[in-house]
Amino acid sequence: KQEVTQIPAALSVPEGENLVLNCSFTDSAIYNLQWFRQDPGKGLTSLLLIQSSQREQTSGRLNASLDKSSGRSTLYIAASQPGDSATYLCARAGGGNKLTFGTGTQLKVEL
Amino acid sequence: GAVVSQHPSWVICKSGTSVKIECRSLDFQATTMFWYRQFPKQSLMLMATSNEGSKATYEQGVEKDKFLINHASLTLSTLTVTSAHPEDSSFYICSAGRAGSQETQYFGPGTRLLVL
Numbered sequence: 001k002q003e004v005t006q007i008p009a010a011l012s013v014p015e016g017e018n019l020v021l022n023c024s025f026t027d028s029a030i031y032n033l034q035w036f037r038q039d040p041g042k043g044l045t046s047l048l049l050i051q052s053s054q055r056e057q058t059s060g061r062l063n064a065s066l067d068k069s070s071g072r073s074t075l076y077i078a079a080s081q082p083g084d085s086a087t088y089l090c091a092r093a094g095g096g097n098k099l100t101f102g103t104g105t106q107l108k109v110e111l
Numbered sequence: 112g113a114v115v116s117q118h119p120s121w122v123i124c125k126s127g128t129s130v131k132i133e134c135r136s137l138d139f140q141a142t143t144m145f146w147y148r149q150f151p152k153q154s155l156m157l158m159a160t161s162n163e164g165s166k167a168t169y170e171q172g173v174e175k176d177k178f179l180i181n182h183a184s185l186t187l188s189t190l191t192v193t194s195a196h197p198e199d200s201s202f203y204i205c206s207a208g209r210a211g212s213q214e215t216q217y218f219g220p221g222t223r224l225l226v227l
Contacts, residue, residue: 043218043219043220044155044218089154096160098157098160099155101154104153
């Protein structure tokens with residue numbers, strides 16, 4: 001069974017801090033690794049997608065890395081803002097573009 | 112582009128009734144759509160993969176007679192929760208992938224179902 005785990009489960013930081021969210025997966029035969037944001041009661045917003053042949057992707061204050069050999073991905077958020085408060089989900093894409101989601105990290109950025 | 116809508120956004124129904132949820136890709140064709148459910152404070156669990164013009168593929172443990180999926184066109188998939196019970200109350204989210212592409216899936220806003 002493919003499993004995706006995220007650490008920490010919850011995180012509270014003061015505004016302006018740089019932070020790292022971790023994602024680990026058990027099967028390194030992935031197609032891509034994706035990071036999503038979910039606001040309470042809402043759907044998902046795609047943040048970054050890293051193809052299996054890539055090692056990292058950047059978008060604004062977000063940077064995601066992928067290490068297939070160790071089965072890990074990290075999402076780095078620079079200069080965090082209260083608007084970044086949300087649940088962050090990583091998802092591993094396998095065959096047939098099926099996504100297996102991680103357990104999520106609930107982030108709160110305080111003023 | 113790449114907008115996916117769901118209807119309704121929320122529904123409350125009595126136990127024993129059936130509820131249909133629609134998932135539409137508004138500005139692209141989607142040969143494959145996926146249905147997920149999410150319990151409070153938990154992650155998304157894939158229920159089934161819906162392929163246009165063919166039967167859906169259900170994940171282990173998901174009752175296909177309970178959750179009927181129809182993908183009649185390249186822009187519409189429906190999920191019908193038959194004879195709903197309180198334990199079916201959940202947040203149901205669909206996603207769609209562009210035809211001929213292996214890029215990211217695009218997610219709908221979700222449908223919250225409450226069965227009384």
